[in-house]
Amino acid sequence: MQTTKTPPPHRLSDWKVILPYWRSEEKWRAFAMLGGIIGLSFFYVRAAVWFGKWNQSFFDAMFAFRAQDCLALLPPYLLMSALSTAIYVVQIYLTQVLSMRWRLWNTRVYLRQYLSHETYYRLEHGLEQADNPDQRIADDLSQMTIWTLRLGLDAIQAITTLISFSIVLWDVGGTLTFTWHGHTFHIPGYLFLGTVLATLLTSLVLERFGGPLVNANYRQQHYDADLRAGLMDVRRNSEQIAFYGGEDAENLRFSRYLAQIASNWRSVVAYTWRANVITSFFHQTASCLLWVMLIPKVLAHTLTIGLYSRINAAFMQARSSLQWFIDNYTDLATLRSILQRLSEFERVVAHPFEKSILRQTGASPDVRIENLVLRRPDGSVLTTLPDLTLHAGERWMICGASGVGKSTLLRALAGLWGYGSGTVTFDTQHAMFVPQRPYVPDGTSLRQVLSYPATPDQYDTEAYEAVLKQVALAAYLPKLEDEAEWSQIFSPGEEQRLAIARVLLARPQIVFLDEATSALDEAQETLLYTLLVTLLPHATLVSVAHHAALRRFHQAILTLTPEGATLTRGTEAASD
Numbered sequence: 001m002q003t004t005k006t007p008p009p010h011r012l013s014d015w016k017v018i019l020p021y022w023r024s025e026e027k028w029r030a031f032a033m034l035g036g037i038i039g040l041s042f043f044y045v046r047a048a049v050w051f052g053k054w055n056q057s058f059f060d061a062m063f064a065f066r067a068q069d070c071l072a073l074l075p076p077y078l079l080m081s082a083l084s085t086a087i088y089v090v091q092i093y094l095t096q097v098l099s100m101r102w103r104l105w106n107t108r109v110y111l112r113q114y115l116s117h118e119t120y121y122r123l124e125h126g127l128e129q130a131d132n133p134d135q136r137i138a139d140d141l142s143q144m145t146i147w148t149l150r151l152g153l154d155a156i157q158a159i160t161t162l163i164s165f166s167i168v169l170w171d172v173g174g175t176l177t178f179t180w181h182g183h184t185f186h187i188p189g190y191l192f193l194g195t196v197l198a199t200l201l202t203s204l205v206l207e208r209f210g211g212p213l214v215n216a217n218y219r220q221q222h223y224d225a226d227l228r229a230g231l232m233d234v235r236r237n238s239e240q241i242a243f244y245g246g247e248d249a250e251n252l253r254f255s256r257y258l259a260q261i262a263s264n265w266r267s268v269v270a271y272t273w274r275a276n277v278i279t280s281f282f283h284q285t286a287s288c289l290l291w292v293m294l295i296p297k298v299l300a301h302t303l304t305i306g307l308y309s310r311i312n313a314a315f316m317q318a319r320s321s322l323q324w325f326i327d328n329y330t331d332l333a334t335l336r337s338i339l340q341r342l343s344e345f346e347r348v349v350a351h352p353f354e355k356s357i358l359r360q361t362g363a364s365p366d367v368r369i370e371n372l373v374l375r376r377p378d379g380s381v382l383t384t385l386p387d388l389t390l391h392a393g394e395r396w397m398i399c400g401a402s403g404v405g406k407s408t409l410l411r412a413l414a415g416l417w418g419y420g421s422g423t424v425t426f427d428t429q430h431a432m433f434v435p436q437r438p439y440v441p442d443g444t445s446l447r448q449v450l451s452y453p454a455t456p457d458q459y460d461t462e463a464y465e466a467v468l469k470q471v472a473l474a475a476y477l478p479k480l481e482d483e484a485e486w487s488q489i490f491s492p493g494e495e496q497r498l499a500i501a502r503v504l505l506a507r508p509q510i511v512f513l514d515e516a517t518s519a520l521d522e523a524q525e526t527l528l529y530t531l532l533v534t535l536l537p538h539a540t541l542v543s544v545a546h547h548a549a550l551r552r553f554h555q556a557i558l559t560l561t562p563e564g565a566t567l568t569r570g571t572e573a574a575s576d
């Protein structure tokens with residue numbers, strides 16, 4: 001499904017999407033890995049200090065022409081380099097493993113939510129608003145774990161570096177003392193405070209001018225997903241489009257998607273440009289800032305070359321770690337928009353499905369319909385049904401003009417339609433619904449296609465062979481074990497025969513058929529209905545159908561109209 005809409009407002013709760021894994025049954029292993037990765041990154045900060053000291057000793061020795069000392073310093077250097085390399089490799093490996101485990105855990109949870117309570121159906125049929133759930137499950141979850149770990153771990157490293165060098169900056173920077181309007185002020189650690197203040201100021205300016213980048217990124221992912229979904233549509237419906245000669249119409253559709261992408265991309269570029277101008281201005285002016293802050297020391301004649309080089313080094317390190325937050329502003333914006341999309345998906349999934357029509361599982365073999373009113377999602381009435389009881393083994397046909405609500409009645413019986421009121425009661429455990437276009441899973445064996453949704457080992461080979469022969473699909477007998485793109489191979493009529501073969505295998509007590517033989521000629525429809533009534537003589541049958549030839553297989557006709565429904569029984573129905 002594709003929708004065009006603006007992103008929901010940012011909420012702090014969007015960040016909660018990150019938490020469930022860290023509270024799951026895998027949390028201890030996850031925390032252990034995270035702890036290991038963080039520990040290794042602390043080693044990195046320590047190693048940087050060690051290499052710094054080593055440099056000083058080595059170059060002091062070199063410029064003092066102490067060749068022996070230089071040679072003696074090489075083995076520890078090589079040892080430390082080997083250790084650093086090993087730790088670097090292990091750190092990357094652990095991060096990848098953690099990221100994959102997190103992604104798999106999240107994907108399993110999302111899939112469970114998506115594939116339960118008919119969520120996949122609600123999302124696809126416009127009953128809920130969350131576009132392209134496939135992209136959220138397949139891409140966004142993976143991106144979320146990668147970005148969160150990368151940004152989170154880099155942030156920890158930046159904070160560690162910041163703390164280490166801020167202490168130096170605070171200590172060696174000293175206190176700024178000045179007199180203003182007769183008052184003397186003392187600002188301890190003013191170099192550190194100045195650095196932090198300047199960075200915060202830059203962040204505020206960035207949020208003001210680059211903030212809309214989050215929304216623009218959100219929309220960009222949304223439009224990209226629409227383009228992908230459109231291309232999938234073309235793949236799925238290639239034959240229909242080719243028959244209609246629909247290339248121009250498709251091109252027009254895609255040029256609309258591209259126009260949306262282009263227009264939003266211009267916003268992304270504009271906001272990124274603004275963010276980059278501010279970031280780069282901060283980069284360029286940082287050294288000036290230090291010089292300005294050092295003026296009091298110059299005027300007081302307390303700035304030596306040694307002190308300057310120390311302050312400069314600490315300032316650079318503190319600034320670069322603070323700057324990490326500024327430089328990664330756009331990445332944080334991307335992560336925020338991913339979290340927003342996932343959080344929106346979670347809200348929709350958690351939102352209770354409108355179910356004003358009560359569907360009860362009854363022990364009685366009858367199908368009972370009480371006070372049933374079917375409505376459209378906008379609340380308007382489709383049709384109203386009188387109280388009805390369909391006794392076990394009875395066969396009813398549902399007729400009515402197109403759009404009156406025949407399929408909607410079956411959806412309500414299947415628990416897929418909640419708009420309206422009333423109650424339906426039947427033995428849901430032993431019922432089977434056959435839609436007009438049966439589902440044919442691709443990439444599986446024909447045996448699996450036939451047994452769906454049960455597993456292929458549910459029936460023996462003789463049973464599969466028998467039903468294939470019965471529904472006149474004997475030509476496929478040699479292909480029972482073949483794995484193929486079956487939906488591309490079967491004709492619509494063959495798909496419908498296959499769906500009846502499924503019913504004959506499963507032998508349900510109640511069968512609901514929604515125009516399940518509409519693609520077949522009269523002779524084949526008659527063959528399939530004869531099979532159903534002779535091989536499942538005690539099954540209750542409810543058929544939505546248009547063809548008059550099928551009336552003789554049913555004992556009653558339920559005719560739906562917008563004003564209500566009427567039931568005609570017995571010979572009257574058959575001869576009508």
Ligand SMILES: Nc1ncnc2c1ncn2[C@@H]1O[C@H](COP(=O)(O)OP(=O)(O)OP(=O)(O)O)[C@@H](O)[C@H]1O
Nearest residue numbers: 125126127376377401402403404405406407408409
């Ligand atoms: N997801 C939906 N959102 C809004 N309206 C819907 C939705 N699904 C169905 N409808 C509307 O409900 C009405 C009844 O549809 P339904 O499929 O039940 O008709 P039908 O009687 O089976 O028609 P046909 O004989 O043509 O198959 C139609 O007007 C249809 O547009």
